[in-house]
Amino acid sequence: MLAYVIRRTLYTVPLVLGVCLFTFLLFNAVFSPRALAIQELGQHAEDEAIRDLIHKRGWDKGVVFNKQAEGLRKLTDTRFVDHMQKLLLFRFGRTQKTHEDINRKILLGMVPSLTLTVPIFIMGLLLGISLSLFVAYFRATYLDLGAVAVCVGFMSISILVYIIVGQLLLAQHMRLFPVYGYAGGIHAGRFLLLPVLIALLKGLGGDVRFYRTILLEQIGQDYVRTARAKGLGERVILFKHVLKNAMIPVLTRTVLAIPFLFLGSLLLENFFGIPGLGNMTVEAAANGDTQVMAAMVYLGALLFALGNLLTDISYTLADPRIRLR
């Protein structure tokens, strides 16, 4: 098991390096150092200040080859190596406009993001599976048909509409929830209720349809017929036999989503003023802050790799027939 985990981790090394290279190409090779400096200092910066900043940041060095340096440093003292080092060692630097420490911002932003995404994740999973079991129990009836229709309808509505209408009706008109804002500690709950509710509603359509497809596929298998033939009740079959066997595809979707909880939710955080990582990303995109964007893309890729690893490990826990090799 440990050997497998180590090997799988090694597999992800080239991928992570690839993502670093990609962010380098995307954010550093596209803009000239001068354009980057002007972005940071503003349109009316003086030439001297721009030159100083370019030198301070090391943007005047060669991209992959530094002529001024000596010996081996010709290859290591370059913009490319600087960039890779920054990401791989988690030294993300400072934001372009406000000069805040990005590492600190990420650590601080993770908490509000998690308080939003973890309840959504847990409640969404429980609700999704119980509703899909319910629908699968009544399969091939009008109830089933209606449920699928509602699911497809829910999936086709833009997330923006859920948020705008939810905020307008429930918070502004009915005054059930605060419209905007966030507070630390126990008071966070008050502000998080509405975003969580909206996210659950938004996610339910796709989830229920997905779980239902998986459950129905299992119900068509031979072992279900055998169970029925030996006289087991529909409920025992559904909850004990089918649900257990449906866990593999459910796990794929669920475990893969866990690492992304750290990234928060772009739109919900932005609309409801929750100071998490999603909000930070949206602001960085609006300001064109390439340092923050590069850090977030890199973090996202790392978390994805982690999710893949967790998924593979969880398979063996769920299904003893699967051996790790």
Add this chain to the structure above:
Amino acid sequence: MNQDRIREARSLWAEAWRRLRRNRLAMVCLAVISLYLALGLLGFVPVRQRQGAGEAATVRRIDLVDWAFLKLVGPTDREESYVPPLTGRHLLGTDIMGTDVLYKAVKGVRTAVVLGGLTAAIYIPLGLLFGIVAGYFGGLVDDLIVYVYSTLACVPGILLLIALMSVMGKGLVQLCLAMGVTSWVGLCRLIRGETLKLRESDYVLAARAVGAGRARIILRHILPNLFHIVIISFTLGFSGIVLSEAVLSYIGVGVEATTISWGTMISMARMEVSRDPSVWWHLAGGAAALFVLVLALNVFGDALRDALDPRLRVE
């Protein structure tokens, strides 16, 4: 008896069409999608419009949708901001500038069609080319292509889109490019898998045995058997593309604010709904136009997949 069987045999496409035609819901959705496509294409038909009279007349080039609304609703009047629906000549009301909401919703179709069409023109050739090359030739090329798309797939889709757009800047063409870059990965993976399987199939072996070259095998024997995957992934992917446009335009990295799209309509309307009394029709117009297309694409895409290749259901 054998003769009858042979006469009954239909091609994959004829068989799929026969199954689709029996599905009444899918046919309704196909009609809705066709209507959207037609409305979108009308936005490309140029019309010459004469302004003024006599010597001072100038000729303006506008499109058919502009022309139709000019004739039926009349020119935009700034005095008429926030006219509620069903009052006077504005069926769905107007926005802050006095622009007819129905006009904006119809203009949004054109943007959506450009978005879907141009994105498809980028990602389908990319996905097909790399997928077939990787699947058919294998070896080092395969490793390289799989490495590139696995790397891209590591970055969460929406984050990749935002990153690309923040580098390229706002705009419809840039958005199509960014979506093309993010969309080819999924298609390439499917095409590669199918090509791997087809390469070993009996009929390809037979073609090779009678001396068909690589090019002939790929173009005549493999490519036609991949088209159903392309069509399914395009139909189901189109809805994702228009939904993403709305989100990206709201964040401020989508199309320009001056481009009329459902995304810009929804983001403009965000502040208007909280006015007192609420101006809800601008939001409703954009959201409904988006919803109907996405719903039709989802339902039709599912039916298409079931008719052409039910194996693709489990992904």
